[in-house]
Amino acid sequence: xxxxxxxxxxxxxxxxxxxxxxxxxxxxxxxxxxxxxxxxxxxxxxxxxxxxxxxxxxxxxxxxxxxxxxxxxxxxxxxxxxxxxxxxxxxxxxxxxxxxxxxxxxxxxx
Amino acid sequence: xxxxxxxxxxxxxxxxxxxxxxxxxxxxxxxxxxxxxxxxxxxxxxxxxxxxxxxxxxxxxxxxxxxxxxxxxxxxxxxxxxxxxxxxxxxxxxxxxxxxxxxxxxxxxxxxxxx
Numbered sequence: 307x308x309x310x311x312x313x314x315x316x317x318x319x320x321x322x323x324x325x326x327x328x329x330x331x332x333x334x335x336x337x338x339x340x341x342x343x344x345x346x347x348x349x350x351x352x353x354x355x356x357x358x359x360x361x362x363x364x365x366x367x368x369x370x371x372x373x374x375x376x377x378x379x380x381x382x383x384x385x386x387x388x389x390x391x392x393x394x395x396x397x398x399x400x401x402x403x404x405x406x407x408x409x410x411x412x413x414x415x416x
Numbered sequence: 417x418x419x420x421x422x423x424x425x426x427x428x429x430x431x432x433x434x435x436x437x438x439x440x441x442x443x444x445x446x447x448x449x450x451x452x453x454x455x456x457x458x459x460x461x462x463x464x465x466x467x468x469x470x471x472x473x474x475x476x477x478x479x480x481x482x483x484x485x486x487x488x489x490x491x492x493x494x495x496x497x498x499x500x501x502x503x504x505x506x507x508x509x510x511x512x513x514x515x516x517x518x519x520x521x522x523x524x525x526x527x528x529x530x531x
Contacts, residue, residue: 338518340519340520342522348524348525349506349522349523349525350459350506350522352519352520352521394458394459396520398518402447402466402510402512403449403461403464404510404518406458408456408457409458
């Protein structure tokens with residue numbers, strides 16, 4: 307059974323701080339890793355994808371992948387109240403069917 | 417831009433009714449998926465399809481069926497709706513490359529209430 311684990315939170319950070327969201331996965335052959343943001347009552351929207359070990363930056367977002375340790379993380383710099391949402395980690399391996407974590411709730415307070 | 421459209425956003429149905437949820441994607445994607453999402457349970461895969469007329473069961477197929485007669489359209493059918501099927505239903509699609517790089521895109525969701 308492929309598993310993707312996320313701390314459900316909520317993770318509470320002050321405005322302007324760095325929010326760090328973590329995800330671990332069980333399937334060693336996993337190849338593609340995705341972060342989605344989901345606002346309450348809305349559908350998930352893709353923030354970032356990462357395929358290779360290391361860091362990938364896009365604006366205020368940085369995804370970090372460590373395949374040896376089987377974890378992927380998302381850093382949000384200069385957090386804003388509008389970043390308050392649930393963040394879903396998704397992993398795909400040898401098939402095209404992603405495995406999703408249950409999400410981490412992030413609260414950015416002014 | 418990627419577009420996955422779920423035509424019915426909010427539905428209220430009676431127990432025992434047959435319910436159709438329609439989904440259309442305009443990206444020529446091979447794969448299409450139906451998920452349901454419930455508080456505390458995350459996303460659960462109901463069915464997926466990797467080609468026209470092809471379908472495979474996901475984690476929770478009981479009480480559901482699907483139809484994919486055209487590449488762009490994937491329908492979820494509740495043969496006899498029950499109250500425990502009250503949920504948000506999410507359609508999604510992905511390009512179809514086997515292995516890595518297969519980004520999944522979601523529709524806006526369909527909120528179904530069965531009374």
